[in-house]
Amino acid sequence: xxxKGHKYIFEIISNFFSNRYEAELEEDIQxxxxxxxxxxxxxxxxxxxxxxxxxxxxxxxxxxxxKIQKKxxxxxxxxxxxxxxxxxxxxxxxxxxxxxxxxxxxxxxSISMTELSASYGEITEKVLSDGTEVWINSGSTITFDKNxxxxxxxxxxxxxxxxxxxxxxxxxxxxxxxxxxxRVLGTQLNIRAFSDEGRNVITLATGAVSIETPNxxxxxxxxxxxxxxxNATSEVTIEDVIASDFMRWRxxxxxxxxxxxxxxxxxxxxHYNVKIVIDDNISVPNDIYTxxxxxxxxxxxxxxxxxxxxxxxxxxxxxxxxxxxxSKPEITPxxxxxxxxxxxxTPYATDSVALNSLVSIDRQxxxxxxxxxxxxxxxxxxxxxxxxxxDAYRTLTGISYSDADxxxxxxxxxxxxxFTYKVEGNHILITEESGLQTICGYIFNFESGWPITNASVTxxxxxxxARTDRxxxxxxxxxxxxxxxxxxxxxxxxxxxxxxxxVEGGDGSTLKIHLSEAVPVVSNDVDYNAIVTNNExxxxxxxxxxxxxxxxxxxxxxxxxxxxYTPNIALEFALSNRFSIDMQAGYNPxxxxxxxxxxxxxxxxxxxxxxxxxxxxxxxxxxxxxxxxDVSKQMRSKVYDGNMVGTGISxxxxxxxxxxxxxxxxxxxxxxxxNYKTARFDEYPVWEEIxxxxxxxxxxxxxxxxxxxxxxxxTYKIR
Numbered sequence: 001x002x003x004k005g006h007k008y009i010f011e012i013i014s015n016f017f018s019n020r021y022e023a024e025l026e027e028d029i030q031x032x033x034x035x036x037x038x039x040x041x042x043x044x045x046x047x048x049x050x051x052x053x054x055x056x057x058x059x060x061x062x063x064x065x066x067k068i069q070k071k072x073x074x075x076x077x078x079x080x081x082x083x084x085x086x087x088x089x090x091x092x093x094x095x096x097x098x099x100x101x102x103x104x105x106x107x108x109x110s111i112s113m114t115e116l117s118a119s120y121g122e123i124t125e126k127v128l129s130d131g132t133e134v135w136i137n138s139g140s141t142i143t144f145d146k147n148x149x150x151x152x153x154x155x156x157x158x159x160x161x162x163x164x165x166x167x168x169x170x171x172x173x174x175x176x177x178x179x180x181x182x183r184v185l186g187t188q189l190n191i192r193a194f195s196d197e198g199r200n201v202i203t204l205a206t207g208a209v210s211i212e213t214p215n216x217x218x219x220x221x222x223x224x225x226x227x228x229x230x231n232a233t234s235e236v237t238i239e240d241v242i243a244s245d246f247m248r249w250r251x252x253x254x255x256x257x258x259x260x261x262x263x264x265x266x267x268x269x270x271h272y273n274v275k276i277v278i279d280d281n282i283s284v285p286n287d288i289y290t291x292x293x294x295x296x297x298x299x300x301x302x303x304x305x306x307x308x309x310x311x312x313x314x315x316x317x318x319x320x321x322x323x324x325x326x327s328k329p330e331i332t333p334x335x336x337x338x339x340x341x342x343x344x345x346t347p348y349a350t351d352s353v354a355l356n357s358l359v360s361i362d363r364q365x366x367x368x369x370x371x372x373x374x375x376x377x378x379x380x381x382x383x384x385x386x387x388x389x390x391d392a393y394r395t396l397t398g399i400s401y402s403d404a405d406x407x408x409x410x411x412x413x414x415x416x417x418x419f420t421y422k423v424e425g426n427h428i429l430i431t432e433e434s435g436l437q438t439i440c441g442y443i444f445n446f447e448s449g450w451p452i453t454n455a456s457v458t459x460x461x462x463x464x465x466a467r468t469d470r471x472x473x474x475x476x477x478x479x480x481x482x483x484x485x486x487x488x489x490x491x492x493x494x495x496x497x498x499x500x501x502x503v504e505g506g507d508g509s510t511l512k513i514h515l516s517e518a519v520p521v522v523s524n525d526v527d528y529n530a531i532v533t534n535n536e537x538x539x540x541x542x543x544x545x546x547x548x549x550x551x552x553x554x555x556x557x558x559x560x561x562x563x564x565y566t567p568n569i570a571l572e573f574a575l576s577n578r579f580s581i582d583m584q585a586g587y588n589p590x591x592x593x594x595x596x597x598x599x600x601x602x603x604x605x606x607x608x609x610x611x612x613x614x615x616x617x618x619x620x621x622x623x624x625x626x627x628x629x630d631v632s633k634q635m636r637s638k639v640y641d642g643n644m645v646g647t648g649i650s651x652x653x654x655x656x657x658x659x660x661x662x663x664x665x666x667x668x669x670x671x672x673x674x675n676y677k678t679a680r681f682d683e684y685p686v687w688e689e690i691x692x693x694x695x696x697x698x699x700x701x702x703x704x705x706x707x708x709x710x711x712x713x714x715t716y717k718i719r
Contacts, residue, residue, distance in 0.1 A: 010045045117141040118159075121273030123250065131166030132173065135250045138270035139194075160192040162247050165207070179231050181212040190246050197263060200229040205243040242373075245292075254293040254302070258387050261285050261310065268324075272299045276324040282313060290392070291384035291427075292376075299324075301425065308422070309384050309429050355380045355426055358403045366399050368392045371413065375406045375428070385430035390419055418478025433478065437502045440475040441511030443468050443488060450577050452515060455490035488513055553615060555664065555715035557584065564598055565590055570713065574614040582606040582621070600629035604709070606650065615662070615717070621650040623668060623709060629676075642676025648708035660717040668709030674702045 012029060033042060116136060118124040124136040130148050140159020153173045155163075165173045167186030175182040177193035180200050187207030193200040202211060203226045211219045211227055215234055221227050226241045241257070248255055254271055256264055261284055265276050278284070291309060293302055303315050303324065316325045356379045361371060369392040372383040385392060401409055410421045410428070420433045439459070443452045451472025458465050459476055468474045476486075481502045489495040493515040500511070553572040560568050568586035575581055586602040606623035610616060624647045632639045648670015656662045677699050 009041055010048065013042065013045050113143060114146040115141060115143045119273070120270050123252065125250075128166075130168060130171075130173075133164040133166075135162040137161065137249055138273070157191055157193055159194050160190070160249070162188075162190045162250055164188045179214060180229055183210045183212070184208075190243070192246075194266070196266065198231050200231070201246075202227045202229075203241060203243050203246040205247065248294070252296060254297075256289060256291050258288045258290060260288055264289065264291075264306065268299075268302065272302075274299065274322055274324055276326060279325075279327045281328055282326060285310065285312070287386050287388035289384065289386055292382040294382055294426075297425075305384070305424055305427050305429070308424055309386065309431070357405050357407070359406045359409060360402050360404070361409070362400045362402070364399075365395055365397055367395050368413065371396075371399065371409070372428075375409070379406055381406070381423075381426050381428050383428045383430065389432065390430055416478065436478045436480060438475055438477045439479060439484065439486065439500055439502070439511070440473070441513055442472045443474065443490070443513045443515060444472055445493075445577075446514040452490050452493065455488055455493075455515070458487045459484045486511070488515065490515060552718040553715050554718060555713040557586075557711040557713045559711050560586060564588065565592075566598070566600070566602075568602075572608075572615075572715075577613045578610055580608045580610065580614050580619075582608055582623075597630065597632055599631070600627055602627035606709075608652075615654055617654060619652050619654065621652065621666070621668065621709075623648055623650060623670070625672070625708065640676045640678055642674060644672050644674045646670055646672030646704070646708055650709045654715070662715045662717070664711070664713045664715050666709060666711050666713075667707065669706065670708040672704040672708060674704060676700055676702075 013033065116124060116126055116134075118136040118138050118140055120138050122138055125133070126136070127133050128144070128148075129146060130153055132153070134142065134155075136142060137160035140157070140161055142155050142157050142161055144153070144155040148171065151171065153168070153171055154176060155174070156176045158178070161175075163173075163175065163184070165184050165187045169185065173184045173187075175184070175191055177191065177200055178195060180193070180202070182189075182191060182202060184207065187209055188205040189207070189209060190203040190205070191200070192202075202209065202221070204221050204223055206223050209221060211221070211229075213219070213229060213234060213236065217236075219227055219236060219238065221238055224240060224243045226239055226243070226246070228237045228239075229235075245255055245257065254267060256267070259267075265278070268274070269276050287310075289309060291305065293305070297305070299321070300317065303317075307313070307315065313326050313328065315327070317323075318325070359375055359378045361374050363370070368390075372385075372392065376382055396413060399413070406428070407421075407423075414420060414430070418433055418436050419430055422429050422431060443455050443457075444450065445452055451468070451470070453468055453470050453472065455468040455472070455474070456465055457467065457474045457476065466474045466476055476484075479502060483499060483501045485497065486500055487495065487497045496513055496515055498511065498513070552574070555570045555572070557568050557570065560566055566586045566588040568584065570582055570584035572580050572582040582605065584602075584604045584606070586600070588598055588600050590599070591597040602625065604623055604625040606621040608619045608621045610619045612618075624645075626643070626645050628643045630639065630641045648668045650666050650668030652664060652666030654662050654664050
């Protein structure tokens with residue numbers, strides 16, 4: 001008997017005496033205890049359990065032990081445990097418990113919790129008893145010990161607050177949100193953690209902080225860095241920012257950087273102390289936006305700017321100004337005279353900012369966002385855009401302007417980007433240009449019909465370029481109406497081209513393009529560079545039909561399912577026009593009514609070669625397999641528990657029974673090595689658990705040669 005075996009027998013018997021088993025299992029364990037096998041080990045375990053429970057024992061209790069041992073058929077030993085061990089321990093622990101408990105109660109009574117909050121439409125500023133200055137944003141609350149008597153200065157936050165923490169090395173400052181612990185020491189930072197938002201945002205201006213997440217991970221950020229923790233997924237992102245921008249709300253300003261529509265709405269409610277009601281038929285956009293309100297705009301002006309930037313809604317303000325109703329816009333076009341005054345193209349003057357229009361930039365490489373920040377800092381305007389649609393991090397090269405009007409700069413850098421700008425008061429809004437169209441399409445191999453990846457597509461005089469993806473798809477977006485020459489080239493293929501005309505008010509054009517390989521098939525009467533559009537008849541027939549090739553199939557093996565009661569699924573992916581990979585998986589967790597079981601998990605990948613093309617008629621395969629199993633022929637009989645690994649070759653045939661459906665038959669032979677452990681549980685099923693955990697079983701290995709794959713599967717073509 002190993003030490004592990006002795007320990008586990010101890011656990012089984014001690015749990016038995018503690019009544020932790022169900023009645024049926026308890027009977028099995030009792031029969032196992034009184035069995036002659038391992039009788040000495042079981043006797044020693046019972047004696048150990050008794051001695052560990054020797055608290056207040058007397059002569060009668062030892063008589064009881066002897067009766068139990070006699071009933072179980074175990075000879076008792078004469079050694080007796082000390083009757084005073086528990087008393088000695090208790091004499092030490094009980095006074096210590098009262099001392100610690102009394103001190104805790106004394107300390108608890110001395111704590112005086114304080115709550116500070118800011119109502120909607122207000123910002124609260126407070127200097128705490130330790131000298132820390134805190135600003136609390138609208139709709140936010142902090143809770144803390146007024147005197148900070150504990151070893152840490154702990155503040156609980158729900159909402160948004162900015163802290164300028166007084167430095168005390170011996171007493172760290174800790175801000176707790178619903179999801180994070182932020183430990184700071186002499187630091188200025190902003191924390192946004194509203195309970196109704198899906199993320200916590202920590203922005204550091206000076207000093208250093210350590211941020212601990214619920215899963216125990218710790219992060220540190222530097223000044224002008226921002227950590228975002230997503231509550232639902234525990235994902236963490238860290239990026240460089242201008243920290244001061246995220247603290248400007250202390251002056252009553254509204255700034256949104258990569259904010260969702262619902263976050264913007266919530267902040268407007270808190271900032272202006274209003275209730276915003278959104279109709280159920282409004283589809284709330286999932287896009288993220290950047291927009292800044294830095295000049296104490298009125299509620300009406302702020303909503304007008306959002307209307308221009310986001311669109312897709314209209315709004316009304318109640319007579320008392322306390323409620324905003326957002327609904328779908330009217331279907332009829334809005335006439336110029338119906339447009340709200342704050343949404344006109346005429347800039348309105350502001351009292352707080354003297355706007356300038358001249359900007360100087362000289363950068364070899366610069367992003368759109370960097371240019372926008374330069375415009376903001378040099379002119380007093382703010383730039384707003386939809387970050388989900390407009391890639392503000394895209395890099396431009398060779399940007400050099402000296403005292404240039406920002407309108408000229410924006411016109412140049414936005415040219416052919418699909419976006420334009422409009423000026424609303426002191427706001428510059430980057431919006432999608434209307435009337436633009438898209439040319440898209442698919443490029444295929446003429447001979448096989450397979451998509452051509454990474455093909456180069458150029459158009460126009462500017463030689464701009466797009467590339468095809470794994471499906472052979474390309475898209476040329478943001479094109480104005482006009483005529484374009486589309487040129488396509490790919491390594492090892494003949495090039496192709498086409499003239500495409502985009503008419504005013506059209507919806508773009510879709511192309512289907514076939515390129516022949518550089519060594520063409522022997523035929524002189526076929527146009528290998530034929531290009532087919534969606535409104536033309538194909539100039540080639542049979543090869544064109546092959547462009548609709550299938551390269552993804554899902555299926556299930558019916559023999560495997562009904563022969564072994566094993567649910568199974570297989571996915572097959574085409575790797576080329578001749579090769580595919582088949583991935584089959586089966587899982588059987590069932591025990592039948594007669595006690596038989598064929599529990600197992602099986603994975604069987606296979607590489608297939610198709611002589612004609614994939615998923616057509618004959619195929620040959622090379623497969624491997626791995627599985628784990630737990631098999632028994634009947635209840636309380638010999639159990640085989642182990643794993644298997646093997647390999648083999650196969651042949652199969654795919655027979656089409658419909659446009660997407662087919663039957664597949666396959667057979668394979670090979671070698672499988674089975675490693676398993678066996679144990680008999682005819683009398684005591686509880687022994688199975690002991691055998692499994694502590695090696696009290698027989699290990700065996702079997703080398704199998706024969707059929708390793710057999711199936712008739714029904715298949716469905718996805719693509």
